[in-house]
Amino acid sequence: KKLSNMRLFVPVDGSEESKRAFLRALEIANEGDTVYIISVLPPHPYDVPNQKLAEKRAALEATHKVMVEKAGEYRLNPYARIVEQDDERETLVDLIAQYEAELVIMARRRLDSKTRSSMGSVSSYVVTWCKTSVLVLKPE
Secondary structure (H helix, E strand, C coil): CCCCCCEEEEECCCCHHHHHHHHHHHHHCCCCCEEEEEEEECCCCCCCCHHHHHHHHHHHHHHHHHHHHHHHHCCCEEEEEEEECCCHHHHHHHHHHHCCCCEEEEECCCCCHHHHHHHCCHHHHHHHHCCCEEEEECCC
């Protein structure tokens, strides 16, 4: 029996991987389910000029708009939000709990070993600290 009124959570960073995770969410979801499309954007990173930050926000807003429309075509209840916080990993785990998501669908990005060891992986952190089931798509 399929779950009804399921709450799916899809972190979106604008990458092709996160767009692929959203498409997987559409495959899994049933009519009437809620899909949370959430992006975390640092409010003012020191290494990114304000113009670049504005461009990133505009690109995420455009991506969210397309995803909300697509979810509507599937008769889902989409909820899109861009959150300004410094720690993407902790913010995602907090929001997953806040929205009482029943399944997180996210993609693992290809990071070089130096970046992965210094920053850590967002997907690994979410899998470790989230109390909800997490589906992690491997990079293609």
